[in-house]
Amino acid sequence: MKKLLYILTAIVVLASCGKNGDEKQTLEQKVCAEWHSTQLPISGDIYIDFNGDKTFELYQQIGEGAYRLYRGTWNLEGDLLTGRYNDGEDWACSYTVALEGNKLTLTSSNSAAEVSVYEKSSIPASVKESCETVVKSL
């Protein structure tokens, strides 16, 4: 009887994992998506596309004006996100990643501990069309 219970429990657990393939993904895989800012420490609007080949496109509009496009590469070790722009400059700091559903929280790893929150969202074509490229592809 106990064996049967174990088997049933195991089936239920396995079935539960199978229902949500995302939970099988690593954090790195989960970060690979298009993100849109919902909370920033200053006024602005940010879209980030973290690609599977470890490149990224960052579309940023700080204040008003056109979106500015920066390209570069990123890396995730544990929950620590680092990156470099294609012009050779490193990101200003590294970030601690927290992922909850479609919500990505990046907290700067320096003393300021700035928090930015993003949600999974496609980057609108209008943003891509009207952006000003600052840092290009390699």
Next chain:
Amino acid sequence: MKKTILALAALAMIGVSCSKQESVHEQAAQQHTLAAKLVGGTDGATVPGSILVRLDAESAGLVKDGGFSLISAEIFGDMEVTSFASALPIQPKNAEVARKYGLDQWFIAEFDQQTPVASVAGKLAQSSRVRSVQYNKFVEPVMSDKVFDAEDFIATKAAEAGSAGALVADAGFNDPFAVHQWNLYNDGSISPDAVAGADVGVRQAWRLTAGDPSVVVAIFDCAVATRHEDLKDAVWQNEAEINGQDDVDDDGNGFIDDKNGFNFVGCYAINADYVNGALNGQKQTAIKGKTLNSTAGSGHGTHVAGIIGATNNNGKGVSSIAGGTGNGDGVRLMTCQIFEGSSYCADAQNAAAFIYAADNGACIAQCSYGNSNIIKYDDLYLNGGETEDGAKVTGSTLENAALRYFLDPANSNHESLEGNMAIFAAGNHKNPYSIYPGALSYVISVTAMGWDFLPGEYTNYGPGCKIVAPGGQYNAEAGNYASMILSTGVAAAATQSPGVETEKGTNRNYVYMQGTSMACPHVSGVVALGISYAKKLGKKFTREQMHSMLLTSVTDIDQFNPGGSMSKYVGQMGTGAVDAWKFLMAIEGTPTFLAKAGETVKIDLSKYCSPSQTYEIAVDAATRQSLGLESDPVIRNGYLEICCKNIGAGKLTLSSSVGQDATLEGGIGGMAYTREISIASRPFATSNGGWL
């Protein structure tokens, strides 16, 4: 007795002396009045039997009410005047603005052509009812420096000429000659001499807009070929006249049959048959008793028009800056014909053209013309006189009043622009001054460069010049036209030789030309794109804001100057080379730059501030406090140096001016402009401004 006689004689002498002195004073006063009223002299380049007169307000009102006969004797004495009429077509709807510039007070008097104009001017100036008198001089065109047929050249030398780059493929346009238009997109591959980026920056800009039919550009030039295959869909259409009756002013605007604009040279309607006649090499076409000269260079205006608005993506000819995407969405081109071959507009007609453009919907005046003399002062241009080298300048008070009328915010012709804009050529005289009217502080004057960012050998430069644009530079050694500007042309009589180097002799529909006449419409086209984009964004700007954004949306050309004989151009060509993409970005909004708090950082502003210009930076108290600025930020070599002690944000206003003559007191004032930038200071920041 003797004493008494002597005393009387002495008194009499004193009396005579006094009356002589009074007479001298009166004469001096009269001469002073004459000089004050007379707008410049003339060396004969003036309309015979015609003079312009500005009356005082009361007299002008009397004349308008039919009371000329009551005051004609006071003005003209016994002189016979064949006609005396309002010089300008003032419409009731704009009468108030016209009054603001005194345009309703200007009249044109006509008299026997044998009567010297100068004597009439002197007589009129003595009347107390006359405020000023101006010779009705002719307007001068800026002729193209070179003209060559394009089609034979492209057919035979296409491989040699090379391609300007992937413009067509990139935009998806199918205009076959676009690959030769380095002025639109230049990746440097068209020639070893070409420099990538020496273009008008339109390739990227087309991602955002390629024009809008609500933007009407008035072409002040010779006639635009309204039936040209690459222009016919871009021509401004006056529907009331097109659908109305011939020889009738269907829309009541004071001009008969002005279907696509108006011919102000002879004050006859632009008739498509004229251009058609020229296309087919037919005989001169007569309209209303006025013989039009069919070979009289409508090529210049057609070329200029094509740079701005030849229809894009129609599988024909060339691409243009604001010619749309092939869906009827390009800007519209209104003909304001002020030249007709060797016939040039007189001042009154030119002024009427500005009033027409303002009253009939144009928001940009494209003006590749101007006074060829070296004029160093606004006053000399406006009121006439003599230049340092002895050339006589006839004043242009009336033209200027009409120009101001066109520019007035009350006459705004586009929902996204308060006021209208006027763009002029700087001139092809190799002079170290822009020609007028371009040198005025409220209009743009455009210098010319080649495909290597170097000034055209013909271009004017120096005071009065505001910005540079592609104008082309013929390579005589190689016999290569590809370095000139390719645009639409007008086919003339078939008997004429192809490729003839003349304003009048092209025989193909596409031609190469060069000159500041060609550079000027590049700026007009970019401004037209900017207005189109502002409309798309739902934004509105004043003319001054547009000027500022335009003059700070440039590429520094001095970095390409090799020095030596070219060093005279450094800092003298305007703020830099016009760039459509940067201009649209400026219209999009004020850019924000990130700065790391607590240390002095350098922010690259070279996209916004030409290193050859000097800037003052204004910081308001709120910004100073928010950013914690303890010292004033500065700009050095295109970099902003700023130290923010606080985490915060604020705006800086950069101010400068271009085209002023610092060497002459009261000389050309140039154009002041500003550019706002925003700064946000963070605990950390990259030097490239990236968010992460």
